[in-house]
Amino acid sequence: MSDLEQFRQETRAWLEDNCPASMRKPAQGEADICWGGRRFEFQSEDQKLWLERMASRGWTVPTWPKEYGGGGLSKDENKILGEEMRRIKARSPLTSFGIWMLGPALLKFGTHEQKLEHLPKIARGEIRWCQGYSEPNAGSDLASLMTKAEDKGDYYLINGQKIWTSYADKADWIFCLVRTDFSATKHTGISFILFDMESEGVSTKPIKLISGYSPFCETFFDDVKADKKNLVGEVNKGWTIAKYLLTHERTGIGDMGLPTPLSAIARDKLGLEDGELADTMLRHQIAEHEIDAASFMFTIERAKDQAKAGGDMGAFSSMLKYYGTELNKDRHELILKVNGSEALEWEGQFSNNGEIARSWLRTKANSIEGGTTEVQLNIIAKRILELPA
Amino acid sequence: MSDLEQFRQETRAWLEDNCPASMRKPAQGEADICWGGRRFEFQSEDQKLWLERMASRGWTVPTWPKEYGGGGLSKDENKILGEEMRRIKARSPLTSFGIWMLGPALLKFGTHEQKLEHLPKIARGEIRWCQGYSEPNAGSDLASLMTKAEDKGDYYLINGQKIWTSYADKADWIFCLVRTDFSATKHTGISFILFDMESEGVSTKPIKLISGYSPFCETFFDDVKADKKNLVGEVNKGWTIAKYLLTHERTGIGDMGLPTPLSAIARDKLGLEDGELADTMLRHQIAEHEIDAASFMFTIERAKDQAKAGGDMGAFSSMLKYYGTELNKDRHELILKVNGSEALEWEGQFSNNGEIARSWLRTKANSIEGGTTEVQLNIIAKRILELPA
């Protein structure tokens, strides 16, 4: 038996023994997702147990080195773990910006001390992170950010304001872009720093969205002190890290997994006549959409395979982000049409408090957050097609 | 009986007596259109007779003053003439760039002598005009044209090259934009001048298009002498006249009259099942198209009524030009689909030598000639929406 085969058998057995039954069905909504953090309220004993057991093996972040709380798995082992988890429909034990974003950045740009300090807490779900990038006058144009960090010897004094900080009101620490040199041109003079959201001078204010939800905050820094040891990479060179992370984020947003096919929803709602959707115009629109959606799904597959084969994703991730988010907006416009006036309820049990309409409105942010569609198209035009500025 | 009623009766009687029977059915194609000019070959005696009779009353240009060869009709009388001609399906006796374009410009900007010299010949169909605007390096960007006109005392010496000159190889005279001041900024220093295409130094070369037709030419000027008396308006102020004419042209191209409804073509080709087009997807696409087309038709009606009521068309004509040409391109893509592989024949009697395909290819120029779609959108953005430069 090969090592990998043995790993598979052991993994299967361990999961069988350790994954609670209630964790063996897909998350039904926001409430089923474990974000971790100091103030996280577990939805159930099982949810807590599942996190602890997986974290004990480093399997919340399977490919991170063991010394930083990871599982130290090889790519092949990680693939097997994924397969085995899917086999029993096991939920992800932990979801966080620490895992997706800060972790990869620290692994690449952090010092050994920084990794030792922060990564294990991410892996165990003890600290929940948020991202401080956008500012009121620097939305798509991150390079013109104004939040100031003054060098005060062993700490930086931070003043300024961030906006669109996802879940800042629930986060414990922030990774933040700040301007450390105001005389420099836009992209230089920016640094990447970490600090505790409980520091004096930090305050957050949730932003109510048109969907009625408040996943984002305005975040204010008023003479906040950030220890110098938490500056990641070189001072004034934070832009390099930010760019690296944006690429990660883009790939994540473009790749939204496989939702229920639109046509299945339509079949349920509208029924078939002679094997075809009763509404022929909607059938046509859904077919057009699904042709794009299936082709896009294969594009993600191709991009991943290309990356595995050592290809450089580069600005291709901008294409995935742009195309995926536009598709998702289109999908939700069609879901509205499939559901007719029922989709337009906003309150009441029948419609689960307007879930269809609120989800539809939520998608409008897809092509704004994480770099607008316009910014992605600019990047494609300039970096891939090499069109002149 | 009112004057207008009397005018109607007299007009009806005159048309009845003077319009040859063969001129009482719509033009079937290019060959049926009378363009006039020195070298025009009449398709029939009737065609010639009809032009002469109408010209004798000034009714080839009914609203132009009588002293310049026009009919001197009031707006109301002109409307009645149009109605009476449509009543018997009388063909237009004469079509020309002189009537559409140069005439209105001369009436507005020309001297009495210039009007006396040129307008009657246009009215009688004796001189066929072409328009010399675009140059190889000044397509959408007319203001950067390079054709040079040097002041030589009583004439200008013209050197340079024009492109996209419609029917230059068939025209007798040209109205032409030339640069008279090279030190001036782009829009100033341009003059509007007329000269004979038989002048020494003028040569033309038809451009073969992707449709296989050659309606446009390259036109070369090599030391051409143009009499100063044929400069229209002030020297270096030709841009004002060009702009006035472009607006005229735009309105003309946007307003393409009512072609056979797409749905009628599709009904003929594809047949109905239970009263609906057998191809449901094509039916949907045609309905979408026809909703836009009908709405656009009413937009032309509204624009005309607004103009009649004294409203200023202004940049609205850019919208009509943009929308009308894009619609027409879409229409021909759909005609291809309706006709399937038959539409893709290029030679042979069955397809009338590929008429469907050639017409489709012809439409691709709609959104380029007379100011590209991009230029029209720029104009709307700047002049109507007042967006910053």
Next chain:
Amino acid sequence: MALILNEEQQLLKETADGFFADKAPVSQLRKLRDDKDETGYSKDLWQEMAEMGFAGLLVDEDNGGTGFGYVGAGVVAEAMGRTLAASPYLASAIVGASVVEAAGSDAQKAELLPAIASGETVVTLAIDETAHHGPEKTALKAEKAGGGYKLSGLKTFVPEGHVADKVIVLARTSGKAGERDGLSLFLVDRKASGLIVDRTVMTDSRNWAKMTFEGVAVGADALMGTEGKGMDALEGALDRARIVVAAELLGISQQCLDMTVQYLQERKQFGVLIGSFQGLQHRAAELFSEIEVSRSAVLKALQVADAGGNVGWFASLAKAKASKTAELATNEAIQMHGGIGMTDEFDIGFYIKRARVLQNLYGGFNYHADRFAALSGY
């Protein structure tokens, strides 16, 4: 007739624009929503609208209205679309008045029209029973009983149904769901015994109602028009209402464009005004064009509605085109505003929400594109 507003209509437009900007800015709808107002509109505003004559535009002078007609009604609806003024205008002054006018007996007209015009009585129409529009699909039954009728079944998504005084109900007196024949119109009191009304708060913060008819008894005089021929009377009135809905959608689209253009003129990014980016300029110019083209379809349809007769083709044209344009306008407005457009604090969200409700009301783009094709003979 010239395809422009005449002087009288132009004056009405200016009056309406001024009135709603002054009396019913978007902040009024926001407040109603935040207060969880159970009416969903300001009764004071509605009274003022009635005093302005807006409730009686479709009611003739003998019955206390102005008889201004559909062009006028559309002009006022467009103004309401620009500020999202909430009122039972559409339900009562447009749909209610049109159906009463088309199907009512002299007695019903005399009773209802003056009350509609004065704003005293709110009338609404209950047609749909499923999430997708289609009058012919009506299954709600009206059986003869005791010299009158007994109504049983369900109506859903009835605009302002929670507060309407009178409900005009499309019911089946014979045949089966899907058939055009056998449908009849009945005038029912909202407080009638056996009629259960459930208020539903919709995405646009307005209120619709579900109505359950548990054997609601009405007299023979509740029948409007000829039994079994309800669709003949209803269709023309409903088509006219669709055109007025299209006019409100037009107001929404125009307002979205105006707000967006203003934002593009003021917002800076990368050190320059974002309105100078050609990508955004072209999209704004395309949107402008679509709105102007929609405007023509709507105005033409309103004029034809005033001229009388069958307006089905024009109504489907206007509703389809205005719906498609409103979808584009609201989506582009949100996207071009960037993050700020996503916040509840900013007004644009109210427009996209109202737009989808109106797009869907009495048939969306697909319904009307299909009907347009059918009425065009293909």
Next chain:
Amino acid sequence: MALILNEEQQLLKETADGFFADKAPVSQLRKLRDDKDETGYSKDLWQEMAEMGFAGLLVDEDNGGTGFGYVGAGVVAEAMGRTLAASPYLASAIVGASVVEAAGSDAQKAELLPAIASGETVVTLAIDETAHHGPEKTALKAEKAGGGYKLSGLKTFVPEGHVADKVIVLARTSGKAGERDGLSLFLVDRKASGLIVDRTVMTDSRNWAKMTFEGVAVGADALMGTEGKGMDALEGALDRARIVVAAELLGISQQCLDMTVQYLQERKQFGVLIGSFQGLQHRAAELFSEIEVSRSAVLKALQVADAGGNVGWFASLAKAKASKTAELATNEAIQMHGGIGMTDEFDIGFYIKRARVLQNLYGGFNYHADRFAALSGY
């Protein structure tokens, strides 16, 4: 299997790109057209292609081919799309070979496959009888006669039908037009008595043929596969051909983008490079994205074709997506090139013409979107 080209396929791609750029640039097609060449392709080129192994990519080694498979066939088709190389590749090496492989008897395979692979024999398929694709619509009759069959009817738009040596004909042995059952495949010599072939010059300057069968007699051994079950064998082969057509369309789209981007990088207007206008940048970036997304659908379908089995869903996906993208790419290329794109002297016109022919061949976007929906169960 990874959704990328493997080393061997990558090498083939580079070879094919180099070969066609060198041996069959667009100027070759232009010359064939201007010379009114009655073959419509260069026989020398075809012979060289065969020597390169391009004619035998789908033929196994025992029969003289390379057995490279569909991914390889698609890679070569894409390269041909980039230079519009004219040859009977699609008709003979793809469709011909696939159908013979799927439906032919051992004897037929032994006779035809080596001859296809060597380029010696050109085989084509005759399906359609009207302007709109639909194998089931076949009405051309094959009646039993004298131990064999007699074929009567019309086939139209047969690619390279004017020069093909052998024609595989879909004919009806029972049932009526519209039915899937009752169709059979026959191998007919183009020069058979009673077969009238009319060459048609198409928009793309290539040649198709109309074929009139006036009681063409063939032997029993002309039947390919089982009588009445022709569609079962044909469908898989036809679907694979559709995917290869999609690959050629992909090459056209890519070439249009590349030419356009180059033009945008070089052409000045208003004193600046037009490629710096954001309006054009965004449209080019959108086109790039559509092409990449199409590329994935095409490659996936080619891989599934090589894996064997039913590929209908993938074929319709790839053909629909590639067709729609090619329509966008050719239209955008023409528009962004401005006036020069309209001239015959410039090459872009050749691309838009070839694109529409291929979009239409074996079913256009609508045909395949409809089929995609049906195969997806709605």
